[in-house]
Amino acid sequence: MTEIRRIGIVGAGPMGVGIAHVAALAGYDVVVHDIDASRLARLPQSLEANLARQIKRGSLHDADARAAQKRVHTSPELRSLADRDLVIESVNEDEEIKRKLYESLKGVLKADAILATDTSSISITRLAAATDRAPRFLGMHFMNPVPMMELVEIIPGIATTPDVTATATEVARKMGKTPVAAQDFPAFMxxxxxxxxxxxxxxxxxxxxxxxxxxxxxxxxxxxxxxxxxxxxxxxxxxxxxxxxxxxxxxxxxxxxxxxxxxxxxxxxxxxxxxxxxxxxxxxxxxxxxxx
Ligand SMILES: NC(=O)c1ccc[n+]([C@@H]2O[C@H](COP(=O)([O-])OP(=O)(O)OC[C@H]3O[C@@H](n4cnc5c(N)ncnc54)[C@H](O)[C@@H]3O)[C@@H](O)[C@H]2O)c1
Structure with a gap:
C-alpha cells in the first residue's frame, strides 16, 4: 500500500471543509485549495464551529481539536498540492469543471500521488480518462455532513489498481469511517x-x-x-x-x-x-x- 501522510483537498465547499476536518483529526497534514478566496477565508471559522459542536457533544477533546486545526492549511495556489500523497477533489458537481481541474493538475501532482474524487454520481472511469493517472484515480464518496456520517463509498474505475483501492480504503478507516466498496455505475450505491x-x-x-x-x-x-x-x-x-x-x-x-x-x-x-x-x-x- 502507498503510505499517505499529506492530503490535499480541492474545493472548500461544505464537503471539502468536512473532509479536511476528519483528515486533520486522523492526524494527516492537510492543505485545502480553492479558486474562490472568500471560501478559503471562511474555512477556519467553519472548521472551528464544526469542531466545537463535536466538543459540546462530548465526542472530542479540546486539545485534539486544537491539534487538528493546526494541521489544516489553506492555499489559493494549485502548486500547494505538489507534495501531497493523496489529493481529494471536491469541486462543484460539474463534469466540465472537474475535467478542467484535472487538466491543470497535470504536471503539478507527484508522479505517485493518488487522486480521488468526491463526486456524488459522475462515472469514475470517464473522469479517470481526463487525468494523467487513471490507475491511481478512484472515487471516495463521503456523505454530508462529513464529520457526522460514518460511510465512505470506495469506487475504483476500470483502470484503478488494487493497491490504490486498498490505500484509499485504509485512509477512510483511519478517518474513522466505514468504507464500503461500490462498482462504478451511475450514482454508485x-x-x-x-x-x-x-x-x-x-x-x-x-x-x-x-x-x-x-x-x-x-x-x-x-x-x-x-x-x-x-x-x-x-x-x-x-x-x-x-x-x-x-x-x-x-x-x-x-x-x-x-x-x-x-x-x-x-x-x-x-x-x-x-x-x-x-x-x-x-x-x-x-x-x-x-x-x-
Ligand atoms: N453536498 C452534498 O450533500 C454532497 C454529498 C456527497 C458528495 N458531494 C460531492 O462533493 C463535491 C463538492 O460538493 P460541495 O457541496 O462541497 O460543493 P460546492 O459547489 O458547495 O463547492 C465547490 C467548491 O469548489 C470550488 N472550485 C470550483 N472549481 C475549482 C477549481 N478549479 N479549483 C479549486 N476550487 C474550485 C468552488 O469555488 C467551491 O468553493 C461535489 O462533487 C458533490 O457532488 C456533495
Missing part, C-alpha cells in the same frame, strides 16, 4: 437508492398528493427516517440533487429516473434549498416554513 425516493417525494408534492409538511412528517413517522425527503433535498442542494437525477436518467436510460418537473422549476428559479435560503422550505424564518 447510496445515491442510486436514495435519489429516486427523494424524486418520488417531489412528484408526490407536484401531484398534490401531499404538502411539504405532510410528506416529510409521513416519512419521519412512517419510515423512521431522521429527516423528511424534502428537507433532505434542501440540505443536499436542489441543483446538486438535480444533477444526480440527470446522471441516473441519462446513464441508465430508464424513464423511472426522470427528474420531477417541479424540481427543475425550483432550480431554474434559483431556489436551491438551504444554501440559497429557499427550497421546499423558507429558511429566512425559524423554524423554516414549508413553501407549498
Amino acid at each position: 447510496v445515491n442510486r437508492i436514495l435519489a429516486p425516493m427523494i424524486n418520488e417525494a417531489i412528484y408526490v408534492l407536484y401531484e398534490g398528493v401531499g404538502t411539504v409538511e405532510s410528506i416529510d412528517t409521513a416519512c419521519k413517522l412512517g419510515l423512521h427516517h431522521p429527516m423528511g425527503p424534502l428537507a433532505l433535498a434542501d440540505f443536499i442542494g436542489l441543483d446538486i440533487f438535480l444533477s444526480i437525477m440527470k446522471v441516473l436518467y441519462e446513464g441508465l436510460a430508464d424513464q423511472k429516473y426522470r427528474p420531477c418537473p417541479l424540481l427543475i422549476k425550483y432550480v431554474e428559479a434559483g431556489w436551491l434549498g438551504r444554501k440559497s435560503g429557499r427550497g421546499f422550505y423558507d429558511y429566512s424564518v425559524e423554524p423554516p416554513k414549508p413553501t407549498r
Whole structure:
C-alpha cells in the first residue's frame, strides 16, 4: 500500500471543509485549495464551529481539536498540492469543471500521488480518462455532513489498481469511517437508492398528493427516517440533487429516473434549498416554513 501522510483537498465547499476536518483529526497534514478566496477565508471559522459542536457533544477533546486545526492549511495556489500523497477533489458537481481541474493538475501532482474524487454520481472511469493517472484515480464518496456520517463509498474505475483501492480504503478507516466498496455505475450505491425516493417525494408534492409538511412528517413517522425527503433535498442542494437525477436518467436510460418537473422549476428559479435560503422550505424564518 502507498503510505499517505499529506492530503490535499480541492474545493472548500461544505464537503471539502468536512473532509479536511476528519483528515486533520486522523492526524494527516492537510492543505485545502480553492479558486474562490472568500471560501478559503471562511474555512477556519467553519472548521472551528464544526469542531466545537463535536466538543459540546462530548465526542472530542479540546486539545485534539486544537491539534487538528493546526494541521489544516489553506492555499489559493494549485502548486500547494505538489507534495501531497493523496489529493481529494471536491469541486462543484460539474463534469466540465472537474475535467478542467484535472487538466491543470497535470504536471503539478507527484508522479505517485493518488487522486480521488468526491463526486456524488459522475462515472469514475470517464473522469479517470481526463487525468494523467487513471490507475491511481478512484472515487471516495463521503456523505454530508462529513464529520457526522460514518460511510465512505470506495469506487475504483476500470483502470484503478488494487493497491490504490486498498490505500484509499485504509485512509477512510483511519478517518474513522466505514468504507464500503461500490462498482462504478451511475450514482454508485447510496445515491442510486436514495435519489429516486427523494424524486418520488417531489412528484408526490407536484401531484398534490401531499404538502411539504405532510410528506416529510409521513416519512419521519412512517419510515423512521431522521429527516423528511424534502428537507433532505434542501440540505443536499436542489441543483446538486438535480444533477444526480440527470446522471441516473441519462446513464441508465430508464424513464423511472426522470427528474420531477417541479424540481427543475425550483432550480431554474434559483431556489436551491438551504444554501440559497429557499427550497421546499423558507429558511429566512425559524423554524423554516414549508413553501407549498
Ligand atoms: N453536498 C452534498 O450533500 C454532497 C454529498 C456527497 C458528495 N458531494 C460531492 O462533493 C463535491 C463538492 O460538493 P460541495 O457541496 O462541497 O460543493 P460546492 O459547489 O458547495 O463547492 C465547490 C467548491 O469548489 C470550488 N472550485 C470550483 N472549481 C475549482 C477549481 N478549479 N479549483 C479549486 N476550487 C474550485 C468552488 O469555488 C467551491 O468553493 C461535489 O462533487 C458533490 O457532488 C456533495
